[in-house]
Amino acid sequence: MHFAKHTLAIVAATTACSFTPAMAQDSTTIPVVIKATTASYWQAVFDGAQHAADKLGIQIEELGPANETQVAEQIGIMENLTSRTPPAIVLAPVSNDALAGPVESATAAGIPVIIIDSGVDTDQYASLIATDNFAAGQRAGHALATCMERTQGEAAGQVAYLRANPNGESLVSRDEGFLDAISQYPDIEVVDNRVANNDTAKAMNDTLDLLNRYPDLNGVFADNQLMGDGAGTAFAEQGVGDDVCLVAFDSSELEVDFLRQGVIDSLVVQDPYMMGYAGIWFAHAAQEGVALPRSVDTGVHVADTETVDQPEFSGLLDPDQRKLTPYLGTSADLQE
């Protein structure tokens, strides 16, 4: 389904990343540079961006490295774009410090840069549209505590968390938010964390080893989609029952399936579609000289095994079902 649409971006990302793909570029094509062409989360960003572009009658160009750990590749993409001077750039920076320079260069070249998803260590950008990841991490922490309370009567015991990539600002803030929330529960102890390098198989092995090392473990938090896939698979493989809670981020098909089965207890879902959609609107506006708000929080929602099939979540859990209108009429209901 995404086949033809994403072919160019994927080929660009996987072959060399440093060359400029030969695409029709005119003054109405806005490049969208995401973190990893290989996670469904980022496909949702592209979907939102594409829908916005359709409405505006402009084109987008889908770019990005294959994996979020490929910092140099994304810097290369930004350098090439800057020398090409597109009307604006929508960027989800893989690293807050490493991408600061390229963002400043693009801005200095007169290209408005809309940052989406993750912050960057510079103020030389047009606007930031992202999840407040610290707050989102807090939601995950509270969701884990709530689950522990439900399954064992009190929010107490040992928890551990899986980190996808200690180099990304959004993930670091998320982990900090998680720890901040957990620190509000004096009886919950964070016993360990593992860095699984955004590799699902490693996340799975690390989770198995965590379950083994801490036989009394009560909760695991997986800080992105690939970590959630791996941790969920490990839970399913070990037949871990209700006595260990699992809270993960985002919503791959596998994660949502695990949520339905009760393997994953809660998913903290962001709104990547909205980031792409708003990113393109803002980029278009910026290029017209419109002054933009400094930052916009796209919010998070917590879906659990009971609420997963509520219609409000369908568009968030599966971008294919997302309606063209960006604003959910029921968004107030979703804030719990």
Add this chain to the structure above:
Amino acid sequence: MATHDSDLSTGRAMSQSASTWLSLNRRHLPVETLVLALTLSLWVVMAFSTPNFLTANNIINILRQVSIDSIIAFGVLFPILIRGIDLSVGSVVALSGVVCATLLTMGMPIPIAIGLTLLLGIAIGSLNAFSVHRLGIPAFIITLAGLQAYRGGAFLVSGGTSVFGLPQELASFARAEWLGIPSLFWTMLVIGLILHFILSRTRTGRYMVAMGSNYESARRAGINIKRIVFFAYIISSVTACIAGILLMSRMSIGSPTAAVAYELNAIAAAVVGGASLFGGRGSVLGTFIGALLFATIANSANLLGIDSFWQMVATGVLIAVVVYVDNLHKRRQSGLK
């Protein structure tokens, strides 16, 4: 300062006596034994360091973790034996997982989907062998090209995201245990035994070693070089495809990002297990022990809560040390001659 010096000299004396001992017992002490000793001592240390290591559950975890890595490493051993290399296996693992998953989600029966995926492995292996043997492209280059191309293929086939919705039987297979041993490990054992038999008991196996040791004399002796080259690269790609199907079954998704850099782990396992990158030397058993050592290190780091980054450093240092000690003792041995 004095302590430092004496430490150094003790260390030197120890390493000298160790290597003398090694070279005296050359026939009985190949590098496999050294690595096996290292792995076993790590197991003993771990057994005393944490009560969670020597538990049935953890052993089963290690067996699961080592199985897929070993299968890839067994395959890679074959091109290495004939003085080649196969850098494409990690990408072939991802591509085969994605292709098989896609065929399955299209409703194809499991045996046919697996059969077609293995055919893909034969095709990739043949292409590598053809490029090396007929076109004269260095194995390093053609399989490096494959590393890029097959990964790209995996993204194209999957549309960039994981292929989800596999039949339940597949996930159940990877989770099954027979006689208390994971099915993945049994699969690895069967493949390992077949490859070990081929290598040690068949003419093809002996020819491979001969060809890796001395290409010219092997050719003059009338060995069918073409057949051997095709055989080695097809084994490598097909085992990578089997590993890809197993990994897909274990993760219950076909993931285009799976197995990044696994070719390097596989080569490292083969080399630490006694294979020479200059061909003509290496064994299936040694390769398994190499893979087991790496799996034990990863597992130990997790159980002891050692920083994931130190685990990478330790693995790297270990590869260097083992190969150095092996070289040292080979050099001494040739000096003795």
